[in-house]
Amino acid sequence: MSIHIEAKSGEIAGSVLLPGDPLRAKFIAETYFENPVLVSRLRGMYCYTGTYQGNQVSVMGSGMGQASLSIYVNELFRDYGVQQVIRVGSCGAIQERIGIKDLILAQGACTNSSMNSLRFRGMDYAPLADFSLLAKTHGLATQRGDRIFVGGVLSTDSFYDADPEVWKLWASYGVLGIEMETAELYTLAAKYGRQALSILTVSDSLVDPSRDALQERETGFTSMAELALGVVTQG
Ligand SMILES: O=P(O)(O)O[C@H]1O[C@H](CO)[C@@H](O)[C@H]1O
Numbered sequence: 001m002s003i004h005i006e007a008k009s010g011e012i013a014g015s016v017l018l019p020g021d022p023l024r025a026k027f028i029a030e031t032y033f034e035n036p037v038l039v040s041r042l043r044g045m046y047c048y049t050g051t052y053q054g055n056q057v058s059v060m061g062s063g064m065g066q067a068s069l070s071i072y073v074n075e076l077f078r079d080y081g082v083q084q085v086i087r088v089g090s091c092g093a094i095q096e097r098i099g100i101k102d103l104i105l106a107q108g109a110c111t112n113s114s115m116n117s118l119r120f121r122g123m124d125y126a127p128l129a130d131f132s133l134l135a136k137t138h139g140l141a142t143q144r145g146d147r148i149f150v151g152g153v154l155s156t157d158s159f160y161d162a163d164p165e166v167w168k169l170w171a172s173y174g175v176l177g178i179e180m181e182t183a184e185l186y187t188l189a190a191k192y193g194r195q196a197l198s199i200l201t202v203s204d205s206l207v208d209p210s211r212d213a214l215q216e217r218e219t220g221f222t223s224m225a226e227l228a229l230g231v232v233t234q235g
């Protein structure tokens with residue numbers, strides 16, 4: 001086991017789906033896995049391993065924010081040899097054309113976090129998705145008829161920003177949505193030489209807050225989960 005994950009060596013698959021919410025991890029495992037086994041529940045951050053259409057896969061919560069995700073993803077890559085992480089998260093849309101339940105494939109992630117500015121001594125780093133994983137996911141999503149957008153997201157450190165209008169600045173540079181983890185996920189994947197992609201379901205719109213927000217944070221993400229699992233089965 002590692003410091004924050006109690007699974008034994010070999011109990012976590014090479015491909016891991018990573019929602020922020022551990023209860024979404026439980027829902028995905030119990031809904032889609034043929035034989036889900038709970039391999040870690042330390043701090044309530046559930047991790048399940050099972051098979052989907054015969055392929056071994058794990059799903060685990062990351063918690064909210066880059067600081068929490070960083071702990072789990074460092075340990076997944078370093079201590080469990082995980083090769084591929086697909087974040088299955090939620091985000092707020094900041095472009096008019098993007099609606100609730102649409103999917104965003106995060107090609108890259110901007111951030112207002114100090115994690116990378118500290119890591120890179122004040123210089124900027126551009127956290128990017130793994131291209132082959134992105135291309136494969138885009139192809140499958142197109143085939144499935146999912147409504148998808150590909151582009152940049154903002155990984156913010158503060159859900160409740162001191163400046164409630166700052167999203168407009170990011171939007172004016174083409175950023176599609178706001179979430180809280182992708183920049184650190186992509187940076188760690190690059191550091192360890194592994195593959196990562198964030199698939200995000202739009203849960204609300206900052207452009208038009210009157211649009212009904214997606215309430216089902218655990219269960220309202222079936223298209224995203226099925227897309228991610230489809231990508232894992234393609235190998
Ligand atoms: O739904 P998840 O995956 O947790 O993602 C989004 O939701 C949380 C904020 O409500 C943050 O973690 C943000 O990134």
Ligand SMILES: O=c1cc[nH]c(=O)[nH]1
Pocket residue numbers: 090091092093159178179180203204206
């Ligand atoms: O981080 C998030 C997630 C959903 N919606 C937002 O506005 N921000």
